[in-house]
Amino acid sequence: MKFVIIGTDGPEGRAKRKKLRPAHLERLKRLESEGKLVLAGPFADQSGSLIIIEADSIEEARAFIQKDPYVEQGVFEKVEIRPFTLVLPERDEGP
Numbered sequence: 001m002k003f004v005i006i007g008t009d010g011p012e013g014r015a016k017r018k019k020l021r022p023a024h025l026e027r028l029k030r031l032e033s034e035g036k037l038v039l040a041g042p043f044a045d046q047s048g049s050l051i052i053i054e055a056d057s058i059e060e061a062r063a064f065i066q067k068d069p070y071v072e073q074g075v076f077e078k079v080e081i082r083p084f085t086l087v088l089p090e091r092d093e094g095p
Helices: 013-033 058-066
Strands: 002-009 037-042 048-054 076-084
Touching: 002 013, 002 058, 013 037, 013 048, 048 058, 048 076, 058 076
Parallel strands: none
Antiparallel strands: 002 048, 002 076, 037 048
8 A cells, every 4th residue: 555654844854854865865765675665755845755655554654754864853843644546647566
């Protein structure tokens, strides 16, 4: 199942991002290598980030994001996780 994770930056988020970005991206790249990252990136208005992942449960998605440096070090002051159904573009899920 897919989950949307919306991280909203706190007051010090912008200042902390630069230092924590390598560790944050490393975790996302690891998830990507496991085939569990759908997409990720910051909002253009610099208010936070959007991450869509594959996980077996909301608890798994929550456990993933709670260990992210952006959460642990206070870039995100608020995190929202919601189940998501991808309709388009259609993707071949294989046999």
